[in-house]
Amino acid sequence: MLTVTNLVKAYAGRTVLAVPSLVLSTGFHYFRGGNGSGKTTFFRTVAGLLPFSGAILLDDQFDINRDPVPYRLRVNYAEAEPLYPNFLTARDLAEFVGQAKQASSDQIHQLADLLGVQKFWTQTTGTYSSGMLKKLSLLLALLGRPRLVLLDEPLTTLDVATAASLFAYLRQLNATEGVSFLLTSHQDIALTGLPMTSTWQVGDGVIVPAD
Numbered sequence: 001m002l003t004v005t006n007l008v009k010a011y012a013g014r015t016v017l018a019v020p021s022l023v024l025s026t027g028f029h030y031f032r033g034g035n036g037s038g039k040t041t042f043f044r045t046v047a048g049l050l051p052f053s054g055a056i057l058l059d060d061q062f063d064i065n066r067d068p069v070p071y072r073l074r075v076n077y078a079e080a081e082p083l084y085p086n087f088l089t090a091r092d093l094a095e096f097v098g099q100a101k102q103a104s105s106d107q108i109h110q111l112a113d114l115l116g117v118q119k120f121w122t123q124t125t126g127t128y129s130s131g132m133l134k135k136l137s138l139l140l141a142l143l144g145r146p147r148l149v150l151l152d153e154p155l156t157t158l159d160v161a162t163a164a165s166l167f168a169y170l171r172q173l174n175a176t177e178g179v180s181f182l183l184t185s186h187q188d189i190a191l192t193g194l195p196m197t198s199t200w201q202v203g204d205g206v207i208v209p210a211d
Ligand SMILES: Nc1ncnc2c1ncn2[C@@H]1O[C@H](COP(=O)(O)OP(=O)(O)OP(=O)(O)O)[C@@H](O)[C@H]1O
Pocket: 011, 012, 016, 033, 034, 035, 036, 037, 038, 039, 040, 041, 042, 080
């Protein structure tokens, strides 16, 4: 599903991550590591948000640099601590991202119901609690027909009932459409109830199997 080759990511000339080779099959993949170990940097790089050297290939077909538009159409990302312009509503953001991701309005409303975002649909994000921001970010990350969804700390601030609905839905997406997920969590990943295909340890600038 995802092939990473000779990835080197540096900030201002300081290398924080070097991944010579990483191959992930379809499924759920958990990336763990201490604060500042490079998990978010890796996710933002795979999401196409950060420049890097090396190659990232999705489904043996879409190269992040050679095919930037089809790649980004198929790879979605939810930030650990989402922030949005505080004058926009959930509806504004869902319409904007939904258009970019080619989502139907049925899908937008189904996800808003699933995650409970319809309760504050027309409220501006500047008035949201951290859990409300998290729910909106998860909704945005599920729009369209992604092949891969990157979820940075999906458990943080999410209430128990919404978390149960979310993770049941992710299982269904994986089982019926073959969607893959990369996750980080400082909490017990078993709380998601998801069957992890692989677990990786991020630290000292490298990513190694933790199994
Ligand atoms: N924009 C940036 N500019 C410079 N250095 C950065 C930047 N973002 C992250 N770093 C550095 O890169 C390293 C990895 O940070 P990253 O945010 O990827 O860690 P993380 O594993 O997600 O941490 P946490 O668990 O605390 O969220 C850290 O040393 C951090 O200081």
